[in-house]
Amino acid sequence: MSKYSPELLSEIRVCSNQTMVEQVFEGKNITAEDKVGILSEIMGNPIVFYSNGKISPERQYKSLMGSFLSGIWRDDYSSYKAMRKKAKQKEAVC
Numbered sequence: 001m002s003k004y005s006p007e008l009l010s011e012i013r014v015c016s017n018q019t020m021v022e023q024v025f026e027g028k029n030i031t032a033e034d035k036v037g038i039l040s041e042i043m044g045n046p047i048v049f050y051s052n053g054k055i056s057p058e059r060q061y062k063s064l065m066g067s068f069l070s071g072i073w074r075d076d077y078s079s080y081k082a083m084r085k086k087a088k089q090k091e092a093v094c
Contacts, residue, residue: 002041003037004034004038004041008024008028008038009038009041009042011024012024012038012039013042016069018065018069021065021068032056032057032060032061033057035057036060036061039061039064039065039068042068042073043064043067043068043073044073046067046073
């Protein structure tokens with residue numbers, strides 16, 4: 001279960017540029033750490049390796065924003081959801 005509201009996640013999921021994402025966050029008092037968590041959750045919680053070791057949440061956010069805006073995760077996430085749906089259907093049959 002997500003610690004972020006489904007409405008917030010849905011609003012951000014459809015954004016196509018950084019300005020749109022920032023407008024959704026605006027006025028909601030969301031920390032950089034939470035922005036990282038939100039983008040990560042939307043993208044299916046990818047494993048991210050930072051070559052500089054531990055970096056600030058602000059830099060993590062900037063890095064994830066690039067991945068989010070690239071849209072590559074959309075295909076991966078759709079494939080993941082389809083795989084999970086098939087697994088649940090298989091469990092129900094057993």
